[in-house]
Amino acid sequence: MRAPDKHRFLNAAQHIEQSEIPYFEIETDTALVQRMLGRNLDMRLHSFELPVDDVMALHRLLGTDMVYFSHVWHLGRKEWADAEGRLHYAGGRIKTRGDLPGITYPDLGALRRRLDRLCALAEREGFGVVYGTQTAGHTANTAIGYEDFCVNAIDDPGFILELQKHVQDYAMRELEAFLEFPIDVVKVGIGLVTNSGPMLSPAMMETFEFDHLRQLIRRAKDAGCMVLMHVDGVVASLLPMFIEMGVDVLHPIDPSAGRQSIYEIKRLYGDKLALCGNIDVDGVLYKGTPEDVKRDVHEHITRLATGGGYIVGSSHDLHQLLPLENIYALRDAVHEYRFDGRAGKASHRGSPESSR
Numbered sequence: 571m572r573a574p575d576k577h578r579f580l581n582a583a584q585h586i587e588q589s590e591i592p593y594f595e596i597e598t599d600t601a602l603v604q605r606m607l608g609r610n611l612d613m614r615l616h617s618f619e620l621p622v623d624d625v626m627a628l629h630r631l632l633g634t635d636m637v638y639f640s641h642v643w644h645l646g647r648k649e650w651a652d653a654e655g656r657l658h659y660a661g662g663r664i665k666t667r668g669d670l671p672g673i674t675y676p677d678l679g680a681l682r683r684r685l686d687r688l689c690a691l692a693e694r695e696g697f698g699v700v701y702g703t704q705t706a707g708h709t710a711n712t713a714i715g716y717e718d719f720c721v722n723a724i725d726d727p728g729f730i731l732e733l734q735k736h737v738q739d740y741a742m743r744e745l746e747a748f749l750e751f752p753i754d755v756v757k758v759g760i761g762l763v764t765n766s767g768p769m770l771s772p773a774m775m776e777t778f779e780f781d782h783l784r785q786l787i788r789r790a791k792d793a794g795c796m797v798l799m800h801v802d803g804v805v806a807s808l809l810p811m812f813i814e815m816g817v818d819v820l821h822p823i824d825p826s827a828g829r830q831s832i833y834e835i836k837r838l839y840g841d842k843l844a845l846c847g848n849i850d851v852d853g854v855l856y857k858g859t860p861e862d863v864k865r866d867v868h869e870h871i872t873r874l875a876t877g878g879g880y881i882v883g884s885s886h887d888l889h890q891l892l893p894l895e896n897i898y899a900l901r902d903a904v905h906e907y908r909f910d911g912r913a914g915k916a917s918h919r920g921s922p923e924s925s926r
Contacts, residue, residue, distance in 0.1 A: 571633050572905045576698025576754055579635045583755070583796050583818045583844045585878040587911045591871050592635045593904040594700070594846055596757070596800065596821070597887040598628060598897075601654060605894060606631050613655035616642060618702075622687045629697065633901040636755065637692050639685055640702030643676055645737070646713030662715030667729055675740050678747055689751045698754040700798060704741040706734040706782035708761040713737075723774055730778060738782050745786060749793045755819070756790035756797050758783050763803035765826035772807075780811065787816050798846065802886065804830050813842045822847030824885045836874055845874060846881035849900060855884060855892050860899035867903035875909045 578592035598617045604610060607627055611620060617628060618638050629637045646664035649657045663669070685701075692699050710733045711719045722730050745756070760779045762769040770778065787797050798819040799812050804826050812820065820843045823832045832848040849855055854866045867882060874880035882904045888897055 574635050574696045576635055579698055582878050582881050587878040589908040591875055592881045594634050594636050594881050594883050596638050599890040601890045603628050614657050626691050636698040636700045638700045639688055643704055643709055645709055662713045664713045673736050685751050700755040700757055701748055701753045702757040703745055703786050705759055706738040707779040709737045710734045756795045757800055758786050759800035763801055765803050765829055767804045784815055791816050809839050819844045819846050822885050825850050833873055840879055844879040847883040848885050850885045851889055855896050860895050863896050863899040864903040871909055
């Protein structure tokens with residue numbers, strides 16, 4: 571496998587064409603991580619919440635150029651555990667203003683210690699670091715519950731905004747604390763988008779999502795970090811807004827059952843937004859063969875890497891049902907190909923020995 575190099579990612583995000591294409595993933599299902607590392611792990615944790623040594627071991631096996639750091643703030647969440655111990659979201663518990671005084675905040679000291687160790691290991695090995703912020707829109711949404719959030723957006727928007735202020739105040743404190751570390755990219759995100767488009771009107775998206783995101787993005791950019799926007803579903807109508815906010819990279823460009831084409835997004839916005847992802851976790855990565863995966867990655871590189879601006883990655887997270895051989899095929903396909911901009915294509919450069 572090739573060594574990690576954060577400059578591949580950062581160059582692509584700045585639309586610098588290069589022969590080696592970067593690779594990045596945010597999350598791998600913890601059951602998959604157990605199989606990859608060959609040891610039992612705490613299934614209540616997301617892969618980015620595992621002990622730092624396990625996070626680094628995972629990214630070495632994945633062959634990414636960046637490691638991802640974040641945590642889930644379980645504010646107000648109702649959750650249930652499956653037979654493997656994995657936690658699943660079931661709804662929100664914060665229903666009235668009377669619930670707000672009971673809010674407790676994550677331990678920034680413990681998170682800073684984790685990030686300090688991760689940054690030191692990442693820098694030593696050539697990885698970059700992507701930090702995922704808390705966001706007022708998503709955290710408040712899950713704390714209240716999706717249905718009640720949407721109802722209150724109409725009936726009692728002041729309640730939502732009051733809760734979001736608590737979340738945003740913490741999110742900004744966390745961002746300030748973590749910007750003291752050598753972070754390269756700040757990831758923000760929104761959740762109110764489906765495979766038919768945004769769930770709220772443009773005016774409501776502005777009120778309940780974008781006002782808060784602008785504060786986070788502005789602070790990240792002032793600190794010299796690039797910004798990655800993570801949003802699922804069909805996002806075409808939101809892309810001009812993301813560009814205006816200062817977003818550098820769009821992730822993960824979910825095919826959304828054929829309703830969204832990364833190639834069309836590249837044609838329309840490729841000079842303003844770098845694109846990351848789109849290797850289909852419900853299609854080729856799940857149902858295809860390793861050779862199918864390699865062909866699909868090759869096609870993505872060929873059609874998207876001209877002029878820079880493309881980072882290979884899955885179309886969401888690497889979920890539990892994906893065959894390990896397809897995950898490794900994805901990695902190896904990125905590592906094995908060099909992009910020739912003059913020819914406008916990707917070329918095979920042999921199969922390096924696989925580390926599994």
